[in-house]
Amino acid sequence: MKNIAVIGAGTMGNGIAHVFAQTGFNVRLIDISEESLDKGIATISKNLDRMVAKEKITETDKTNTLAQITLCSDLKEGVAEVDLVVEAATENINLKLKIFKDLDIICPPKTILATNTSSISITQIAAETSRPEKVIGMHFMNPVPIMQLVEIIRGYSTSAETTRTIMALSKTLGKTPTEVNDYPGFVANRILMPMINEAIETLHHGVAGVEEIDTIMKLGMAHPMGPLQLADFIGLDVCLSIMNVLYNGFKNPKYAPSPLVVNMVTAGKLGIKSGEGFYDYSENRKAETVSKQFLTG
Numbered sequence: 331m332k333n334i335a336v337i338g339a340g341t342m343g344n345g346i347a348h349v350f351a352q353t354g355f356n357v358r359l360i361d362i363s364e365e366s367l368d369k370g371i372a373t374i375s376k377n378l379d380r381m382v383a384k385e386k387i388t389e390t391d392k393t394n395t396l397a398q399i400t401l402c403s404d405l406k407e408g409v410a411e412v413d414l415v416v417e418a419a420t421e422n423i424n425l426k427l428k429i430f431k432d433l434d435i436i437c438p439p440k441t442i443l444a445t446n447t448s449s450i451s452i453t454q455i456a457a458e459t460s461r462p463e464k465v466i467g468m469h470f471m472n473p474v475p476i477m478q479l480v481e482i483i484r485g486y487s488t489s490a491e492t493t494r495t496i497m498a499l500s501k502t503l504g505k506t507p508t509e510v511n512d513y514p515g516f517v518a519n520r521i522l523m524p525m526i527n528e529a530i531e532t533l534h535h536g537v538a539g540v541e542e543i544d545t546i547m548k549l550g551m552a553h554p555m556g557p558l559q560l561a562d563f564i565g566l567d568v569c570l571s572i573m574n575v576l577y578n579g580f581k582n583p584k585y586a587p588s589p590l591v592v593n594m595v596t597a598g599k600l601g602i603k604s605g606e607g608f609y610d611y612s613e614n615r616k617a618e619t620v621s622k623q624f625l626t627g
Contacts, residue, residue, distance in 0.1 A: 339370030345474025514579030
């Protein structure tokens with residue numbers, strides 16, 4: 331397995347392309363937007379510069395890594411003759427189903443189709459293809475070049491051979507792959523999102539403020555980042571999408587998203603990506619608490 335295609339040049343996609351290319355794989359980074367491709371490769375270059383500055387890699391390593399990446403805006407051209415496709419498009423089920431339906435038609439029979447989805451059913455995605463045994467979840471963590479974990483999700487029909495191949499491949503990347511079964515939210519987000527949602531509800535009901543909640547979780551539970559700041563980092567829209575997958579998947583009210591996160595997403599307050607969430611990231615502020623009333627009347 332040497333030729334890899336990554337679909338989506340956003341935060342996760344460019345990170346995935348980065349780690350494959352740095353490990354010596356030939357990578358085609360695919361996105362319909364030329365602007366997104368330019369931003370993606372610029373992000374990879376910037377992250378490599380940081381690694382050079384920290385003396386983790388050399389300038390030659392950086393040059394070689396970038397040389398392994400080919401940018402492509404045409405899906406058919408991008409996935410031709412690749413051994414593995416890793417889909418890292420927006421966390422939208424209809425979009426992902428369409429992509430996999432198209433990939434099944436375009437890709438050679440040998441190609442394994444993986445998705446970086448953080449919560450959507452692998453079994454449902456695989457059902458859009460004629461090769462469900464070759465469809466698997468590769469849930470990388472953000473930021474991809476730094477985080478060790480890859481959650482490997484087996485769909486109902488994913489073969490043992492496909493699973494072994496992707497587990498071994500993930501180890502080649504220097505990651506720690508952990509196999510889980512296909513249920514809403516898998517393991518990482520089934521545990522993480524209810525915690526974030528409960529932190530938002532705690533704020534919503536006036537138990538404590540933003541900084542107080544995050545401080546308690548950082549100092550009391552040894553979390554490197556508080557849950558509200560982490561939600562900003564992930565993106566409140568992404569958090570809400572995952573919460574809805576859990577809620578709809580289990581039909582259990584304990585997974586219902588807080589009205590506060592629904593209102594914030596509706597208002598466009600998505601966290602770092604929009605410049606404001608539970609904290610203010612505008613004008614180069616790193617994480618100042620937003621000066622407005624979050625609490626209920």
